[in-house]
Amino acid sequence: MNDAALAHTLAEQAGQLLLRLRARMPEAGKALGNEGDRLANALILDRLRAERPDDAILSEEEKDDASRCAFARIWVIDPLDGTREYTEGRDDWAVHVALAIDGVPSVGAVALPALGLVLSSDAPPPLSSEANPLRMLVSRTRPAAEALSVAETLGATLLPMGSAGAKAMAVVRGEADIYLHTGGQYEWDNCAPAAVAIAAGLHVSRVDGSPLVYNCANPWLPDLLICHKARAPQVLDLVRALTPAQNPG
Numbered sequence: 001m002n003d004a005a006l007a008h009t010l011a012e013q014a015g016q017l018l019l020r021l022r023a024r025m026p027e028a029g030k031a032l033g034n035e036g037d038r039l040a041n042a043l044i045l046d047r048l049r050a051e052r053p054d055d056a057i058l059s060e061e062e063k064d065d066a067s068r069c070a071f072a073r074i075w076v077i078d079p080l081d082g083t084r085e086y087t088e089g090r091d092d093w094a095v096h097v098a099l100a101i102d103g104v105p106s107v108g109a110v111a112l113p114a115l116g117l118v119l120s121s122d123a124p125p126p127l128s129s130e131a132n133p134l135r136m137l138v139s140r141t142r143p144a145a146e147a148l149s150v151a152e153t154l155g156a157t158l159l160p161m162g163s164a165g166a167k168a169m170a171v172v173r174g175e176a177d178i179y180l181h182t183g184g185q186y187e188w189d190n191c192a193p194a195a196v197a198i199a200a201g202l203h204v205s206r207v208d209g210s211p212l213v214y215n216c217a218n219p220w221l222p223d224l225l226i227c228h229k230a231r232a233p234q235v236l237d238l239v240r241a242l243t244p245a246q247n248p249g
């Protein structure tokens, strides 16, 4: 099985496990989230260790191992992104399985199990046109101030949604136009979404316009922009205008 097929299979299987678990204990709240994180992580990591023993792994639910920084190939895993939404019985949660090679999000699969979908970098859907007014995704629990400000300037409609994967895939699927986030995320929150969005032909970057780089010693990767390529310069300019200029002296 090639890397893309493996990512797709693991995201899909973990998603099915999470759906079955939630059907068994729908009211369990935090305990459901913890159990979902643990079981989905075990499923993905057991299989990865068996099938790709020479690759490094970074997972939200696994103790980090500093030796990973020496590896060119690293699987970056979020077994359950949008844990809060998962426990609330909502649809906006995801499973992320990505492979970064030399820091680049090269292969990825994002399962949206409650929607019965797996989006993957080897077969992304065709892009649709932007809507008018633009539709802009923000976190439903902690919308970034910069995103709210940019949305107002663009006259964009706000779409609050949980999960970085669900939001990124909403742009890939043509359900929304811009996902702009600032203030905090880790590599596992955005690596698989970035891989799928790049393969789909979207603009994917940090909010300063630089590329998202993976397998850094510190996995903190706190901001991103995903949108149509033609829209990116305008959004990046608007974010820059909000960022206080650095004082060199």
Ligand SMILES: Nc1ncnc2c1ncn2[C@@H]1O[C@H](COP(=O)(O)O)[C@@H](OP(=O)(O)O)[C@H]1O
Pocket (backbone or CB within 6 Å): 060, 078, 080, 081, 082, 083, 084, 138, 139, 140, 141, 142, 161, 162, 163, 164, 165, 183, 184, 185, 186, 189
């Ligand atoms: N300010 C922040 N600091 C750290 N992580 C953040 C964050 N904002 C969002 N995230 C993480 O990004 C994912 C999507 O968040 P949101 O739904 O608010 O957009 C969540 O992942 P998990 O559900 O895997 O913890 C959340 O923990």
Ligand SMILES: [Mg+2]
Pocket (backbone or CB within 6 Å): 060, 078, 080, 081, 082, 164, 188, 189
């Ligand atoms: Mg996450």
